[in-house]
Amino acid sequence: MAYSDKVMDHYENPRNVGSFEKGDDSVGTGMVGAPACGDVMKLQIKVDEDGVISDARFKTYGCGSAIASSSLLTEWVKGKTLQEATEIKNTDIAEELALPPVKVHCSVLAEDAVKAAIADYQAKHHGESGKKEKE
């Protein structure tokens, strides 16, 4: 299958590969998998005191499109509030990477991963999130 230049770029030079300490209070971890293709994706966000995502890491085992989707997303979430980050849609990712229809599910996986990471962070900060997050 022919990958777009942007997918190739992220695939060959993935941004923000790696991981943060899972137990760290400022870290949210999202772990998702797609049974249809067997892809596994871990996406982590580091959130500062103002509720802004200061850094992100990912580790993905899957096809080029899944790797590119998660790599792109780690770039996009940096500097965003948690609220802004939840608003990223898989269609934005698919459009940016020019994913063909059969690979759109890879962008769904990435969107779910960031949502899971945010949910994990919020679960850790249950009860205090109101004053920490920017509206």
Added chain:
Amino acid sequence: MLTQDYFELFGVEPGFEVDAERLMHRYRELQKVLHPDRYVNASDQERHLAMQQAAQVNDGYQTLKDPLSRARYLLTQRGIEEAPEQATIRDVDFLEEQMELRETLAEIRSDADPQGSIFHFLAALNAKEKAYISQLSAAFAEADEAALNEAGALVQRLRFVRRLQQEAEAIEEELL
């Protein structure tokens, strides 16, 4: 017309445990009956119908022969809708285990004895597959709604294991 129900088609008890010998025997019988050689002098319509039926018999055999596709077929028959292909799972413990297995596999080529390592990796994976299949069998034997939902979750896990097996087998081939 042939029956649409694969279990009926092959004359085996509907359920997760199938009589493999009977299944293969009936498959060969049907193949013989529908063989194109028997339709040389038949009308176009009859030949066409036999071809369609032969294709259906092949599909049915492949579906019932493999435990994973048999489980998926049974779940659909029992009215458990399969999750859409885009659906993702968030079972953290299971996914973390998958991630670790992927990491091991990715580094296996640089092991001191990669052939030995891939052999053991595949053996462990096959044992895992077997364990999931016997759990599936237990869930289908139970057959209440909770057990069928559990079977659905097991089917999803088995799909990840199958994918890993394919990748590990490709590496094994490469190392031979």
